[in-house]
Amino acid sequence: GEEVAQTPKHLVRGEGQKAKLYCAPIKGHSYVFWYQQVLKNEFKFLISFQNENVFDETGMPKERFSAKCLPNSPCSLEIQATKLEDSAVYFCASSPPDRGYSNQPQHFGDGTRLSIL
Amino acid sequence: LAKTTQPISMDSYEGQEVNITCSHNNIATNDYITWYQQFPSQGPRFIIQGYKTKVTNEVASLFIPADRKSSTLSLPRVSLSDTAVYYCLVGDLAPASNTGKLIFGQGTTLQVKP
Numbered sequence: 001g002e003e004v005a006q007t008p009k010h011l012v013r014g015e016g017q018k019a020k021l022y023c024a025p026i027k028g029h030s031y032v033f034w035y036q037q038v039l040k041n042e043f044k045f046l047i048s049f050q051n052e053n054v055f056d057e058t059g060m061p062k063e064r065f066s067a068k069c070l071p072n073s074p075c076s077l078e079i080q081a082t083k084l085e086d087s088a089v090y091f092c093a094s095s096p097p098d099r100g101y102s103n104q105p106q107h108f109g110d111g112t113r114l115s116i117l
Numbered sequence: 118l119a120k121t122t123q124p125i126s127m128d129s130y131e132g133q134e135v136n137i138t139c140s141h142n143n144i145a146t147n148d149y150i151t152w153y154q155q156f157p158s159q160g161p162r163f164i165i166q167g168y169k170t171k172v173t174n175e176v177a178s179l180f181i182p183a184d185r186k187s188s189t190l191s192l193p194r195v196s197l198s199d200t201a202v203y204y205c206l207v208g209d210l211a212p213a214s215n216t217g218k219l220i221f222g223q224g225t226t227l228q229v230k231p
Contacts, residue, residue: 089159106219107163
């Protein structure tokens with residue numbers, strides 16, 4: 001599709017439960033990025049993929065967070081044993097293959113609002 | 118990515134031109150200047166990108182002086198629907214160079230009033 005599609009729009013979980021978020025990148029895009037927006041304007045980079053391979057995972061709290069991008073499936077971000085502090089909006093973005101001579105903008109979905117109760 | 122500084126908030130009125138300036142004193146030779154816009158309950162949207170001089174598209178203009186240590190996003194004749202947060206990002210954003218991750222600052226919250 002021509003837009004990054006994120007599902008669900010809103011997810012509510014009790015503390016300690018698992019949460020799984022999905023992202024369908026724009027067709028033909030090679031890179032997928034996950035960001036967490038906790039406070040109003042503060043974004044935190046979590047992880048990126050180049051096709052199905054992890055590209056940069058320096059932002060991931062690995063003890064509870066995991067992510068995958070498998071061929072022919074939406075990408076996913078999973079949080080085990082959720083905590084109150086995981087409440088945030090999680091954005092997925094995708095960008096075209098890197099042509100090496102230009103900065104391709106990232107195309108963002110509208111996010112999944114995760115509420116941990 | 119180079120650190121950027123932009124005003125936290127700005128107010129304007131419908132029909133006015135709005136200019137948001139971003140400072141980036143440590144911009145590197147390979148760095149581009151990119152602006153994103155975020156409406157409430159939506160993801161950031163790419164507005165415009167430039168390297169030097171002036172870039173114009175159907176939404177905005179981007180003015181970059183010769184020393185590239187600052188840039189100005191210009192929104193002509195704003196309307197109420199331009200109320201949003203505007204982020205200035207500076208860096209070589211190509212994934213091969215930077216792993217592609219975007220580092221957003223606080224952004225500028227623009228409030229357009231009737």
